[in-house]
Structures are given as C-alpha cells and as structure tokens.
Amino acid sequence: MIFESLNEKFQDIFAGLRRKGKLSETDIKAVSREIRLALLEADVNFKVVKQFTKAVSERALGEDVLKSLTPGQQFIKIVHNEMVSLLGGEIEKMDVDSSQTNIFLMVGLQGTGKTTTTGKIANLLRKEKKLSPLLVACDVYRPAAVEQLKILGKELEIPVFEMGTEADPREIAQKALDFAKQNHHDLVIVDTAGRLQIDQSLMTELNDIKDLIQPTEVLLVVDGMTGQESVNVAKEFDDLLDITGVVLTKLDGDTRGGAAMSIAYTTGKSIRFIGTGEKLSDIELFYPDRMASRILGMGDVLSLIDRAQSSIDEEKAKALEAKLRTQDFDFNDFLDQLEQLKEMGSMTELLEMMPGINKKALKGMDFSEDYLVKSEAIIQSMTMEERAKPHLINGSRRKRIATGSGTTVSDINRLMKNFEQSKKMLKQMTNTTKAKKGRFKLPFM
Numbered sequence: 288m289i290f291e292s293l294n295e296k297f298q299d300i301f302a303g304l305r306r307k308g309k310l311s312e313t314d315i316k317a318v319s320r321e322i323r324l325a326l327l328e329a330d331v332n333f334k335v336v337k338q339f340t341k342a343v344s345e346r347a348l349g350e351d352v353l354k355s356l357t358p359g360q361q362f363i364k365i366v367h368n369e370m371v372s373l374l375g376g377e378i379e380k381m382d383v384d385s386s387q388t389n390i391f392l393m394v395g396l397q398g399t400g401k402t403t404t405t406g407k408i409a410n411l412l413r414k415e416k417k418l419s420p421l422l423v424a425c426d427v428y429r430p431a432a433v434e435q436l437k438i439l440g441k442e443l444e445i446p447v448f449e450m451g452t453e454a455d456p457r458e459i460a461q462k463a464l465d466f467a468k469q470n471h472h473d474l475v476i477v478d479t480a481g482r483l484q485i486d487q488s489l490m491t492e493l494n495d496i497k498d499l500i501q502p503t504e505v506l507l508v509v510d511g512m513t514g515q516e517s518v519n520v521a522k523e524f525d526d527l528l529d530i531t532g533v534v535l536t537k538l539d540g541d542t543r544g545g546a547a548m549s550i551a552y553t554t555g556k557s558i559r560f561i562g563t564g565e566k567l568s569d570i571e572l573f574y575p576d577r578m579a580s581r582i583l584g585m586g587d588v589l590s591l592i593d594r595a596q597s598s599i600d601e602e603k604a605k606a607l608e609a610k611l612r613t614q615d616f617d618f619n620d621f622l623d624q625l626e627q628l629k630e631m632g633s634m635t636e637l638l639e640m641m642p643g644i645n646k647k648a649l650k651g652m653d654f655s656e657d658y659l660v661k662s663e664a665i666i667q668s669m670t671m672e673e674r675a676k677p678h679l680i681n682g683s684r685r686k687r688i689a690t691g692s693g694t695t696v697s698d699i700n701r702l703m704k705n706f707e708q709s710k711k712m713l714k715q716m717t718n719t720t721k722a723k724k725g726r727f728k729l730p731f732m
C-alpha cells in the first residue's frame with residue numbers, strides 16, 4: 288500500500304500514546320522526536336520535517352493538550368491537522384466541470400508516467416465528471432510515442448488527436464483545440480515529450496504551447512520513486528512554467544514515498560492526482576485530508592465509500608457499511624461480501640482503507656481473484672446450517688465440502704482461517720469506529 292512503512296510507524300507511535308492516560312511536556316517532546324525520525328526515515332524533506340514537528344509540538348503545548356481528558360487523542364488530532372496542511376490542505380481546489388472546455392497540459396521528465404496518466408485521467412474524469420475527453424499526441428520526439436497514446440486511446444475508447452511525428456507540437460496542440468471545439472470535447476489532455484533533464488528548448492516549446500492553448504491545468508507528472516531530487520525538479524518546473532498542480536505516480540512502488548509528500552509544501556501547488564499502479568484504473572483524485580488519514584492509519588472511509596458507490600449502488604454501499612459493522616458475522620455474510628468485494632477491487636486494498644485495521648494482520652492473507660472464486664465454491668457447498676454455524680464444520684464435513692466444491696481439505700482449512708481472521712478484524716474495526724448518521728466517525732474527531 289502507499290506510504291506503508293510510514294503508516295506502520297505512526298500506528299506504533301499512536302498506540303503508545305493511547306496507552307498513556309496523561310501526557311507530560313516531556314512525553315510530548317519524546318513523541319515529537321519519534322515523529323521527526325519517522326518522517327526523516329521516510330525521506331520527507333528535512334526542512335519540511337522541522338517545520339512540521341515544530342508546529343505539532345507548539346500547538347500541543349499551547350492548546351492545553353496536557354490538561355485535556357484525552358490528551359493522546361487530542362495530540363493525534365493535532366498531528367492529523369498538520370498532516371492535512373502539509374499535504375496541501377488549504378490549497379485551491381481543481382476547477383473541472385462541463386461548463387467549460389477543460390484543457391490539461393501534461394509535463395514532466397522522461398518516463399515519469401505522462402502518457403499513461405493522460406489516459407488514466409481522461410478515463411477517470413469521463414466517469415466521475417461525465418466529460419467527453421480528447422487525447423492529444425504532442426510528443427513527436429520519441430519514436431512510438433504517438434503510437435503509445437493511440438493504443439491507450441483505443442483501449443479506453445477515447446479519441447486521440449495526432450499529426451504524426453513530422454508536425455510541430457505547437458501546431459498539433461492548436462489544431463487539436465479546434466478539433467475539440469468542433470467535436471464537443473470538453474476535456475482536452477495534451478501529452479508532451481519528456482527529457483532526461485530540464486532543458487531550454489523543451490521549456491520554450493512547453494511555454495509556447497501553454498501560451499497558445501491557455502490550459503486550465505498545467506500538471507507536472509512526478510515519479511514518486513525518485514526521492515528528494517523530485518522536490519528540486521518540481522520547483523524548477525514551477526519556476527519555468529508556473530504549473531497549477533502535480534500528479535504523483537508510482538506510489539504503489541516499494542518506496543518510502545516521503546519526498547513526494549514534501550512537494551505540495553515546497554511548491555505551494557496542490558497534488559491533483561496520484562497514480563497507484565500500472566492499470567488504467569490505478570489513479571485517484573487526491574484529497575489532503577483523506578491521504579493524511581491513510582498515512583496516519585486512521586483509515587480512509589470516505590475513499591472506501593466512494594469506491595463502493597462507484598462500483599455498486601448507494602443502497603448496496605450502505606448495506607455493506609452496516610454489514611461491516613455487525614458483530615455477528617457468518618458464512619452467509621462472508622459469501623455476500625466476497626461477491627460484492629469482487630466488484631469493488633482488491634479486498635486487501637479495501638481493508639487497508641478501513642480505520643482500526645492493523646496493517647500487519649493483513650500480511651499473508653490471500654484475497655486474490657482465484658481465491659475469491661474458490662471460496663465462493665466452497666461456501667456454496669456448505670449447508671445452510673453450516674453457513675450460519677461455522678463451528679459445526681468438523682473434519683468429516685470438511686471432506687464432504689471439499690468433494691462437493693472440487694477443492695481440497697487444506698483449501699477448506701485455509702478458508703476457515705481467513706474467515707476467522709476477517710471476523711476478528713471486523714470486530715476490531717467496529718470497536719474503534721462509531722457510526723453516526725450512517726458515517727464512520729473516529730472517536731477523537
């Protein structure tokens with residue numbers, strides 16, 4: 288998951304805080320130090336870390352956290368608030384809607400994910416904002432770049448405007464805009480060439496295109512795996528091109544990711560989207576408050592519900608939310624969930640977004656597509672009584688169920704174990720969240 292090691296550290300730090308009844312000034316200093324180390328280790332820019340921990344401890348000492356009845360929770364709330372502003376909480380929101388022609392200019396160094404992200408954003412905003420996208424192939428330098436965009440367009444069934452590799456990118460961008468107006472495309476995304484380093488001729492070209500097409504967003508695509516260097520690159524691009532926002536890609540990678548977290552703060556520009564994988568659906572709109580909750584291990588129920596709502600209808604999402612809260616959880620519920628979760632995406636990913644779930648408990652649990660299909664078959668071979676009373680399922684019943692579902696007894700054993708583990712996790716979650724007006728609410732919020 289994204290920012291995994293940072294998330295684990297914050298969970299440990301907060302668990303320590305929650306155990307304490309009262310906090311002293313020394314405690315606060317000690318925790319601030321732990322936070323500082325965790326952030327530095329995650330590769331967050333040191334200036335940002337300094338600013339962050341200073342703000343946290345000043346507010347903690349200033350806001351009578353020490354005298355509060357729940358000092359640990361008050362403190363966590365302060366960390367959360369500071370994390371939201373670190374990630375760009377107060378920065379202007381992106382203005383995308385069908386009342387205007389939305390024009391996005393994608394820029395960035397070579398291989399950061401511009402072309403892929405061009406397709407991903409078009410796909411996402413077509414779905415979420417009901418926009419009619421057009422992709423524009425302005426990378427005429429790399430052989431096959433135009434072809435790459437055309438393949439993406441074909442896969443997504445989104446038109447691509449191109450003039451081959453002989454035309455000037457300025458002319459292509461201009462003509463694409465005319466084409467978009469004639470054909471009522473209200474989202475035009477212009478893919479441009481990347482360079483290994485920032486160079487004058489590329490910047491001139493990008494500035495020319497920008498002047499010509501007056502984009503509503505100039506999005507800098509940044510590879511989340513590049514570390515501190517990405518902060519400098521972002522600053523330079525911003526100075527030369529005045530970007531409006533950033534897309535962080537490859538956050539699914541096995542990285543510390545902290546550098547990326549510093550970008551909003553150091554450029555003062557917001558992160559608009561994050562790329563979380565190679566598939567065209569692996570993109571999310573970025574919300575500082577939701578991301579802060581995820582990094583701090585408070586779960587991300589809003590994103591979870593968004594996911595539920597975009598793949599199943601609202602009624603079903605509500606029912607699912609209620610199901611997730613029920614204490615009494617049998618194989619009928621499990622089956623029901625497996626079926627719904629199959630539509631929603633990776634179960635592990637979903638579980639990670641839930642508050643109060645211990646991330647370490649997820650390790651080693653298998654929720655692959657194959658596993659889901661097999662599990663369904665197994666549960667369908669159980670009697671109604673067995674589904675409602677899982678403890679009845681003894682050795683001889685396991686043999687019968689295995690034969691009935693075309694699986695093995697060890698498959699059944701594995702499923703039983705996963706079922707018990709899920710049940711435990713759901714209980715754990717119910718204990719840490721209180722439902723209010725159908726929304727999860729964290730105890731300290």
Ligand SMILES: Nc1nc2c(ncn2[C@@H]2O[C@H](COP(=O)(O)OP(=O)(O)OP(=O)(O)O)[C@@H](O)[C@H]2O)c(=O)[nH]1
Pocket residue numbers: 395396397398399400401402403404426429432479480481482508536537538539540561562563564565569
């Ligand atoms: N894992 C992962 N891979 C990504 C993500 N975004 C892009 N990639 C991969 O990164 C590689 C480069 O992506 P491109 O979209 O071609 O990058 P680009 O910036 O257009 O590259 P140039 O046009 O050569 O400058 C591809 O293999 C993509 O699949 C992401 O969010 N996660």
Ligand SMILES: [Mg+2]
Pocket residue numbers: 401402403426432478479481
């Ligand atoms: Mg490209």
